[in-house]
Amino acid sequence: MSNLLIIAIILGLGVAGFVLGRQRALVSAGGDKRNLHSLPIYYGANVALSAILPATGLLAIWLIVQPMAINSAVSDLISDDSISETGTRDLVMADVRRVAEGLDRAVQTGAMGADTSFALDAGTDDVRDTLASLGVALGSDVTPETLAAGQRYRELLGTGNLLKTLAVIATGLLGLCVTYLRTHKDFRARNTVENGVLLLLIGAASIAVLTTVGIVLSLVFNTIEFFRLYQASDFFFGTNWSPSFSGRGQTSELGILPLLWGTLYISFVALVVAVPLGLFAAIYLSEYASKGVRSVAKPLLELLAGIPTIVYGLFALLTVGPLLVEAFGDGGLFGVSWMAGGTAVMTAGLVMGIMLIPFVSSLSDDIINAVPQAMRDGSYGLGATKSETVRQVILPAALPGIVGAVLLAASRAIGETMIVVLGAGAAARLSLNPFDAMTTVTAKIVSQLTGDSDFASPEALVAFALGITLFVITLGLNVFALYIVRKYREQYD
Known part of the structure; x- marks a missing residue:
């Protein structure tokens, strides 16, 4: 049955x-x-x-x-x-x-x-x-x-x-x-039912905690097993990523530094695109836009967050990449040859930045709207213009929340996979050229676990070491965001 x-x-x-x-x-x-x-x-x-x-x-x-x-x-x-x-x-x-x-x-x-x-x-x-x-x-x-x-x-x-x-x-x-x-x-049926429902609620609340604990423990145990087979110093300080499944790990070079560099580089480009556009959009929607414009523009802007990442990846591969090659490739518009193919850091970073705009704009808009109207009125009463009020009163008051929104967007960028796989390429390299193809930690986690992998080999177990490294990085970003918010938070009546 x-x-x-x-x-x-x-x-x-x-x-x-x-x-x-x-x-x-x-x-x-x-x-x-x-x-x-x-x-x-x-x-x-x-x-x-x-x-x-x-x-x-x-x-x-x-x-x-x-x-x-x-x-x-x-x-x-x-x-x-x-x-x-x-x-x-x-x-x-x-x-x-x-x-x-x-x-x-x-x-x-x-x-x-x-x-x-x-x-x-x-x-x-x-x-x-x-x-x-x-x-x-x-x-x-x-x-x-x-x-x-x-x-x-x-x-x-x-x-x-x-x-x-x-x-x-x-x-x-x-x-x-x-x-x-x-x-x-x-x-006493009511007492029994209410106690039963209370236990159900406690169980439901515990699922998230237990799931997190289970994920962390699975990562930790498999990472320990990986470091029994592969030197931790070679993993954390190695500058070459070259896994080989033919010799059960004897000839593999599994240095994480090229993957971390690609992850942080692509995330940086994405934030350079998303933070200014998202913050300016939030300021306009909260301080300058009329109610009619806001009621239409805000939902349309937030639709960007609902587009599947595979669609963004195809957009990067089929549209943004060829445009960048036409501009910066051989015989391009600017007469330079910096870009050999459509997959590059710039391709993935630009598209990922577009995807992150609603994360920054929506959260920043809510934070700016939370600033009391009395602070605006006081600034206007002292003779300040709207732009001066935004720059000298509203933004400083909302800055901790805005920093938290930016760090949340950074965590989202670090964990992105599909845009990177389709838009950035698969090359693990250390390079400053944003038009070179690179890859990230998440993309390599997918590639190492694809197919019938031998989970007793370091080539498969390295995915868990990559995962826990990524987990520690995002956890550190969240802790830092919490520290910033608590340290500089303004208390309003």
Whole structure:
């Protein structure tokens, strides 16, 4: 039974529990809800929550534990010889899961009958051809050992899914029945429901914190594993980025400095474009524009933030890059030959700056509008013009918030990927020429984890070291922004 159908059954039990619990409470009160301790809706909600929450929690735990248990049981069937031939245990297990998926699909389509056990005696070439005809792509030859492990994986998965369905539905029914039998007119249903909702809210609030902790821990553990295989000094101070997957890391040079330089260089160009335009737009919208112009211009400006980054990347690749080549390439408008191709720091920086304009303008506009009108009136009363008021009163008062908006835009620029991949190129180099192709940390994280990577090699684990380095940089920017805001913040009544 699919997980979606199980969830539908749980919700059905909740609806039935709500109706039955409400009805039982009214019956125990003689049909007069004034004799109830709580409103009838609380009795129904109590039974519904007792049916839904335990069953949903069990389903979530089962979905996490079952794959790990099956992988642990099946991986014992894989010999060390198979692992040495294929590469790593993870790659072998990936083939095992694909074989299990193919066998299950073969049964559903009738390609192998109702029982796949005969496949263990069939030729592996025939089985591979059958699986390929069903759209199952395998990374290596189907050995008898892999086929046996795939069959075992499929059996365990089927048994686990059956037990999961029975256990989850039984838990929901048990919660419904127990709470239904406890329901009567004197039961404090409101207190129970409110405590349950409070626990739900606490759980929802904890998800974000636990997710952040999980992300950080996964980065830390994999980064530690990377530094066991690769020298930290070569990573942080190396000036050459040249990964090689052929020799399992012996010839790889994984210096981060060219990637950091490209990241900061492109982000700097983007901020040079976004900060003046965004700040001037915010000043105009908040201080000079009429209400009619503001009501139209502000939403249109904020639409830039809603455009997918892949669209910006295509715009950089197909429009901005060729225009820059025409202007600064061989035989260009300015008679210079600084730019050899359309992918360059300037291409990605200009387009990224356009994308960041609403981040700066919208936040700065809100911050400028938060400056009390009394400060403006006082400045006008002293004879200052509007421009002098903006320059000498409003901007100094709003400066901490504006700095925070700029640093937020910088964090967004550092973490951008698609614009860089399509607009800046893939060359990791240290260069001051803004018309050279460069790359960033985020682009290399994507490239290192693309395809069937061997996660035991430094070439794949380096992505986590890059990720935690980027995390530390953005965290430092956020802490610095918080420091600036708190140090120079103005308090208004």
